[in-house]
Amino acid sequence: MDWKEVRAVLRRTVHWSLPAGLTGLSLGWTVYAVGEILSHQAPAPLAYTVAGIYDAVWLYALAMETAHRRQGSKATLPTALGWLFLVTSVGVLFTHGLLYATAVVAVIGAVVPAAAKATLIMAVERDATRISREAQAQIDAVRSATRDQVAIGRAVTRAKTDRQTTAAVLEREEHKARGKAQKVRHEAAEELTKLTAEHPVADVPQAVPALFSDEDLARVLGQWSDGGVSPAVSPGVSPVSPQVSPVSPVPELTASQGEGHTPLDWSALARVAAVAGVDTPEPGEPLSEEQLTVVLRWLRHSENPPLSYRKALAAYRAAGFSAKEERVRKAYAALIDAEDAQP
Numbered sequence: 001m002d003w004k005e006v007r008a009v010l011r012r013t014v015h016w017s018l019p020a021g022l023t024g025l026s027l028g029w030t031v032y033a034v035g036e037i038l039s040h041q042a043p044a045p046l047a048y049t050v051a052g053i054y055d056a057v058w059l060y061a062l063a064m065e066t067a068h069r070r071q072g073s074k075a076t077l078p079t080a081l082g083w084l085f086l087v088t089s090v091g092v093l094f095t096h097g098l099l100y101a102t103a104v105v106a107v108i109g110a111v112v113p114a115a116a117k118a119t120l121i122m123a124v125e126r127d128a129t130r131i132s133r134e135a136q137a138q139i140d141a142v143r144s145a146t147r148d149q150v151a152i153g154r155a156v157t158r159a160k161t162d163r164q165t166t167a168a169v170l171e172r173e174e175h176k177a178r179g180k181a182q183k184v185r186h187e188a189a190e191e192l193t194k195l196t197a198e199h200p201v202a203d204v205p206q207a208v209p210a211l212f213s214d215e216d217l218a219r220v221l222g223q224w225s226d227g228g229v230s231p232a233v234s235p236g237v238s239p240v241s242p243q244v245s246p247v248s249p250v251p252e253l254t255a256s257q258g259e260g261h262t263p264l265d266w267s268a269l270a271r272v273a274a275v276a277g278v279d280t281p282e283p284g285e286p287l288s289e290e291q292l293t294v295v296l297r298w299l300r301h302s303e304n305p306p307l308s309y310r311k312a313l314a315a316y317r318a319a320g321f322s323a324k325e326e327r328v329r330k331a332y333a334a335l336i337d338a339e340d341a342q343p
Helices: 003-038 044-071 076-100 103-128 133-198 214-222 266-276 289-300 309-318 325-341
Strands: none
Touching: 003 044, 003 076, 003 103, 044 076, 044 103, 076 103, 266 289, 289 309, 289 325, 309 325
16 A cells, blocks of 8 residues: 555545534443433333434444435435434433433534534535545635636725725815815905905006116016026116026017007008018018018007107007017017117
């Protein structure tokens, strides 16, 4: 006998040891209990003989039931006899314990046959459904793959749940922020309405008064370099803080209407462009530096006295021309410098 056969015998012995032990204990206890009870009604040899026959029939019924279960066939009569003798044995052992011992002994005696029957059924079922190692390996692989899929599915579901929860929290915070902003605007509007009603003013300025003239402002802004270095301040002009380069690109100036300017003489623009030797600038088209200077010169001298930078910028927008504001400032400052340099 090789080692594998020895291991198989040992496993089988361990497998059947508990059911066999409990069954033997139950049979012995039943013989003793039945014999002692019957001995008060009949001679002792006859009483214990009947008890032995009772246990023998019960043991034979258990063996036949076990054989049928292992073969997978029906065992109606052995099964019925096995359950009948089990119920009878439980009742006999419980009664014997109450008559000749204590209630605890009666309960233990009644439990032993039931435990023997239960372990025997479990042992037979396992022995009857034993499969090969290859089949068990395939079953384990299928179960492992299924568990992996279930685990991944749960993780994905939890991730989706977390994402939806986070999105809901962010949306809630955004709505709260918007609500607070709306509340602040509402309170500010109410305060403004209240103060306006309490302190009415006849003439409310629409723009903040300039600290110095528009010409000085255009000259100062036009002299600033792209590097953000502040030039020397002209006499009589208040110093200003150094320019900070914008983070985002400077937007294009868009045209606006209804600024209140006098109608423009477009034929004069064509004449100024002809004198400068450039093509006539058209609103909405990209302008060269020379064309931009021509447009600003035409707009500045479209009225008398000449327009300031602010008014010229407004007229530039109203005329439909567009360019970066920094570029317009520099061109206007250069125009002013050129006019000041003329005798």
